[in-house]
Amino acid sequence: MKQVFLQRGKVKLESVPCPIVSDNHVLVEVAYSLISSGTELGLLSESGKSLISKAIDQPEKLIKLKNYLQNQGVRKTIDMIMAKLSEEHPLGYSCSGVVKQIGRGVGSIQIGDFVACAGTGYANHAEIILVPKNLVVKVPDGCSLKDASSVALGSIALQGIRRAEVRLGENVAVIGLGLLGQLTVQLLKQAGCRVIGVDLDGRRAALARKLGADHAFNPAEVDVRNEVRHLTGDHGADATIITAASSSDAVVQQAMEITRKKGRVVVVGAVGLGLKRSPFYEKEIDFLISCSYGPGRYDERYEGKGVDYPYAYVRWTENRNMQEYLRLVAEGKVRLDAILEREYDLAQAPQAYEELRSASPKPLGVLLRYPVNGSDTGEGKLETKTILRSRAVSGKIRIAVVGAGNFAKAVHLPNLQKLSDLYHIRAIVSGTGINALATAQQFGADYASTNYEDVLNDPEVDAVMICTRHNLHAQQAIQAAKAGKAIFLEKPMALNQAELDKLVAVLQETGVPFMVGFNRRFSPAARRAKEIIAGRQNPLMILYRMNAGYLPPDHWTQTEEGGGRIIGEACHIFDLFQYLIDAPVVEVSATAINPQSEHVLAGDNVSVTLRYADGSVATLLYTALGSPDFSKEYMELYVDGKVLVLDDYRALRVYGAAMKGWVTSVQDKGHLEELRSFAACLLSPEVRFTVLKSTSEITRASFLVAAREERAND
Secondary structure: OEEEEEEOOEEEEEEOOOOOOOOOEEEEEEEEEEEEHHHHHHHHHHHOOOHHHHHHHOOHHHHHHHHHHHHHHHHHHHHHHHHHHOOOEEOOOEEEEEEEEEOOOOOOOOOOOEEEEEOOOOOOOEOEEEEEHHHEEEOOOOOOHHHHOOHHHHHHHHHHHHHHOOOOOOEEEEEOOOHHHHHHHHHHHHOOOEEEEEOOOHHHHHHHHHOOOOEEEOOOOOOHHHHHHHHOOOOOEEEEEEOOOEOOOHHHHHHHHHEEEEEEEEEOOOEOOOOOHHHHHHHOOEEEEOOOOOOOOOOHHHHOOOOOOOOOOOOOOHHHHHHHHHHHHHOOOOOOOOOEEEEEEHHHHHHHHHHHHHOOOOOOEEEEEOOOOOOOOOHHHHOOEEEOOOOOOOOOEEEEEEOOOHHHHHHHHHHHHHOOOOEEEEEEEOOOHHHHHHHHHHHOOOEEEOOHHHHHOOOOOOEEEEOOOHHHHHHHHHHHHHOOOEEEEOOOOOOOHHHHHHHHHHHHHHOOOEEEOOOHHHOHHHHHHHHHHOOOOOOOEEEEEEEOOOOOOOOHHHOOOOOOHHHHHHHHHHHHHHHHHOOOEEEEEEEEOOOOOOOOOHHHOEEEEEEEOOOOEEEEEEEOOOOOOOOOEEEEEEEOOEEEEEEOOOEEEEEOOOOOOEEOOOOOOOHHHHHHHHHHHOOOOOOOHHHHHHHHHHHHHHHHHHHHHHHHHO
């Protein structure tokens, strides 16, 4: 399928793999998508900025860059910067089309329905899109697909009016009469308001009057403050809605000046917010921000999971705003014929953006028109694989990377390239086609795909590297094992005992080579520590501290997708203990804190102690309470009069013996070496499967104990 995206300030149109339908989502063949001249031209401008300009605009990112440089070194930092600059960003957030497939749990929407879709990252300028059910609404009779493509903009305008709490007969000013402003004017008239429009473009002011504004002015030609005073009996507007896009603070100041005492000012557009105390203070004005389409926006449970808000408590959600806007369009109460000024075929998308950027005057609404196949399923557009090159490869492990998230792109894929004598990157699989394609192009894969089945059915894939979210690990590993593929599975192996048992059974049955990404044991520091304690006479005492950093309770790692941080991250340390001690665990105990604040999770702040059959004892202090300015990982190991101190995988120091430790200028947690070991594992496994299974069982047991502590604290 074809999709429009932005890269380094340029708009491109490329063939990308089609998304596949999933639970609570709808697969839609797009008929029309709307280009927002304000929002999307802003993205173009931002994308084309130099690194220096971006650093000046966002100085906080310089601190992150400095920390990354200190931890990863110059080479990796340069690679990261170049990768960020080359990222491809999907464009579009409002469209309409025909439903092709529906996932489980979607409800009333059926295949063949005409629908309108909203949402950045979902309602893209693409032939086929995958949209969560709460961002999809049916197009009512009387509303064309062309007009319905404005659904996101209409919902934004509607939500801005709801925030203003306008009442019948009130005087409402609208500053900025672009696409959003023209819709706001019409909706306010339907609410029984007297509307005053303000815009620097006289053409737009004239159009606003044509669409229902009682008055509309160009502030360069008249004194808007005086005009509003005269029109409102010297009181000022009851409410002012800002739909302009400007970095200047003057827009908000003007809104304050024309609004009456105890009135309301609502910001819908992107404007500067450097507020002056007067007249904001003197008039005691309510200053409000409108959040896009309405309640539900930026709530992952609502948008991504399809969990609706109760109608009785949240009357106007994103979805219900979308429905109401389309109803008004269908009834002829919102007119779009004069607003949607230009229309281009999808193939002309780069030209459309270029003309939009250079045109004078700029058109309000610009549409992309798609070659919809009517009742045809459009199977060609539903292709989930995009082939980039065809070549015969021998003598290397042909690997497919499944899940192209930040970690895979920052760590595993660069390491696979470094080990090109061992590995050939055969395929990249990602849930979004544009990410799959961009990642495949960046790292030289043969093809990109959105469908895991593509690599499982590919005889030229020897191994899969699974880097997806944790809840998918066990099932995807089982599928790969049954397909006869070697498996490198990022931690954790599973999220519960049932998953773990099933995976273990399939691995034993198939006998495929298998490794979990417990990288700490492969670090130079850990291997040197293992050498130093070889031949020890007594048990080990180990104290390990992980200053993990805070993550909010709604972060995906804390949900059913992640399984919590003990299972998802602390497992690394339990595996390191197993590697160093090399004895069975006989007892696990864990104690969690009793938080006094709701945002602090007991399960993120746990002390876990493991006792081993050889008498060794290892304790992990895992906490999210610390400062990011302090090092993340630290270990003290005591044995036979010696003390080994590991500091954040930068140094291993030895006390009590004339033995050399290990020091490096760049942090090394063993990620590269584990891939070398995986290659060897395909012939003669270095990491015993029983050890990997034991580590996951320890993790699960620790989590259960911590959970009991948390319940006791409640």
